[in-house]
Amino acid sequence: MHRLKGWQKLVIGLVVVTxxxxxxxxxxxxxxxxxxxxxxxxxxxxxASPLFYSEVEHMAELEKGVAAMRxxxxxDSAGRADDSASTKNEATSANPDNCKQAKVCNPLSxxxx
Amino acid sequence: MSNGIRSLWKNEDWWAVWxxxxxxxxxxxxxxxxIPKIGKWSTAPLDAFTVAREGVATETILMPxxxxxxxxxxxxxxxxxxxxxxxxxxxxxGFLGIFVLACLAYWVANQAGIKHWGLSYALWAxxxxxxxxxxxxxxKWLKAGAQTELFIKxxxxxxxxxxxxxxxxxLGAPGLMxxxxxxxxxxIFMWQFGVRKLKMTNKELVIIIxxxxxxxxxxxxxxxxxxxxxRKEDLTLAVGMTLIFTVLMMFFMPLAIDxxxxxxxxxxxxxxxxxxxxxxxxxxxSMLGPDAEKVAAVVKMIQNVLIGxxxxxVAIYWVTVVQRTDRNVRPNPMEIxxxxxxxVIGFVAASLLFSFVIxxxxxxxxxxxxxxxxxxxxxxxxxxxxxxxxxxxxxxSNFRDLASRMERGKPLLLYATGxxxxxALTILIAYLAFMVFFPNAI
Numbered sequence: 433m434h435r436l437k438g439w440q441k442l443v444i445g446l447v448v449v450t451x452x453x454x455x456x457x458x459x460x461x462x463x464x465x466x467x468x469x470x471x472x473x474x475x476x477x478x479x480a481s482p483l484f485y486s487e488v489e490h491m492a493e494l495e496k497g498v499a500a501m502r503x504x505x506x507x508d509s510a511g512r513a514d515d516s517a518s519t520k521n522e523a524t525s526a527n528p529d530n531c532k533q534a535k536v537c538n539p540l541s542x543x544x545x
Numbered sequence: 546m547s548n549g550i551r552s553l554w555k556n557e558d559w560w561a562v563w564x565x566x567x568x569x570x571x572x573x574x575x576x577x578x579x580i581p582k583i584g585k586w587s588t589a590p591l592d593a594f595t596v597a598r599e600g601v602a603t604e605t606i607l608m609p610x611x612x613x614x615x616x617x618x619x620x621x622x623x624x625x626x627x628x629x630x631x632x633x634x635x636x637x638x639g640f641l642g643i644f645v646l647a648c649l650a651y652w653v654a655n656q657a658g659i660k661h662w663g664l665s666y667a668l669w670a671x672x673x674x675x676x677x678x679x680x681x682x683x684x685k686w687l688k689a690g691a692q693t694e695l696f697i698k699x700x701x702x703x704x705x706x707x708x709x710x711x712x713x714x715x716l717g718a719p720g721l722m723x724x725x726x727x728x729x730x731x732x733i734f735m736w737q738f739g740v741r742k743l744k745m746t747n748k749e750l751v752i753i754i755x756x757x758x759x760x761x762x763x764x765x766x767x768x769x770x771x772x773x774x775x776r777k778e779d780l781t782l783a784v785g786m787t788l789i790f791t792v793l794m795m796f797f798m799p800l801a802i803d804x805x806x807x808x809x810x811x812x813x814x815x816x817x818x819x820x821x822x823x824x825x826x827x828x829x830x831s832m833l834g835p836d837a838e839k840v841a842a843v844v845k846m847i848q849n850v851l852i853g854x855x856x857x858x859v860a861i862y863w864v865t866v867v868q869r870t871d872r873n874v875r876p877n878p879m880e881i882x883x884x885x886x887x888x889v890i891g892f893v894a895a896s897l898l899f900s901f902v903i904x905x906x907x908x909x910x911x912x913x914x915x916x917x918x919x920x921x922x923x924x925x926x927x928x929x930x931x932x933x934x935x936x937x938x939x940x941x942s943n944f945r946d947l948a949s950r951m952e953r954g955k956p957l958l959l960y961a962t963g964x965x966x967x968x969a970l971t972i973l974i975a976y977l978a979f980m981v982f983f984p985n986a987i
Contacts, residue, residue, distance in 0.1 A: 442680035449676060457658040469796050473661040473828050479585075480663030480795060481654060482824035483763045485846035486707040486924050492912065494827070495715060495846070497839040501987050502717065509985060 557695050560624035562891030565702025572922040580925040581609035583651040593652050614644045631689045639690020646673050647932040663825045667763050667935045668788050674939015683940040691937035697771050698888035700930030705895025706923040708853045716843050719978035719986045723818045724847040727971050731759035735963035743955045749775035753783040758963045761849045762787040762821025768852050772860040777938045778946045786960050787821050795825035799832035811979050813837035817844025818971040853896045860889045
């Protein structure tokens, strides 16, 4: 069988890689559920390519969002505790700041104790 | 002069540390301009080479890119001249060629449609390199510039600046449980399964696949491959597998979670702990809603922080156990030090510097350090070094060698088994963490 020369292989390779690249660039998404995530990414222009957390453009917003969610839960539980807590617990639960401080000191503690 | 002293300017590991800390030093002194990066584009290819500044017309980045190419070429040539491993002039020319290929890889990867698929620059850089090496063959002048280890190690020292330890408490105890309990168990399980059950002889490939599966895919694979001095083909195989499975998991995990009617936060933690790359985690998480997107991303971020510790442990384990020639003789500390990959010290030192000195010095929050030093300088340069490394790996790999490392499909079986174990253990721990032990954490 005739063996292809290097440059011939390169041309064929380039054609294949270019074809595959154009396919991915085209905005095509598989029909049905298999393409659901891709369509979601296209609609919301989500970049799914970052390899490391720091490469995600809005990572700081996501981190702040989680911090806000945790603060909200902490102040909710502090508010509830405020209504029914014993005198011993009042000093901590009445002030959400105290609760936050307690969490900073001991990150493994999820509740204000 | 003793070999120990000479190694400071003769050893590639030390040069990676010098380059990394030279760049970090310039970043901290704020003397470097914003490092150019190829931008996102959709239908107009030249948009990738322009940048829009507030209130000012779009400007081109071609000149900054040219300066970056020459700057990096000059910087790394200094190290190459000291090491004398290849002729300096030939390295300089080869570096320029590899930089152009890296630009091409970034340009393809930054097209909007490609980004939606989650196909990163690492894949395109590998493809370009493999295409050349497996067709016309890599020309000698280009091969001289393909200093894969130097690029990877310098990139890893710079990556140390992005690993900020305080971030591990971002999600409190449940986040730590999912990210830090599961990960070591999966690494140990996969190591034992690969070495004892599958009897894989290529131990470097086993540990790279184990760490890529359990931590953060490509980034972990690079760090661990450098720490255990793996061959380029091993890294290529692991990266190829992890990139393909990441896309598949991004597509199907949200659907499975939805079909099972699983709690969105629990599902997010599950995806954050198992899908390899952060971009795919964010995309899959956002399918379950904005809160799930945040939780998934932060779980992944906490896991990402493990990368430095893991590289350090693997480096120690390799020099003390795997590479030990005489099983009956314990290696002495000097021997361990001699064989220890020194760039890991730079990697960990950069992480400690930013975590415990720079961030506290800038007020304790991450924003100032990230916005001033990391995002515009060290992160972009780390990306460039990794992209150069992947082009170089492709240029030095051939399909025949890759096929020979498949060991009758054992690496694939290792990945599939390990990822299945990872999925099962992560959902169990995430359930216990978010639903049983800390139900009010989020």
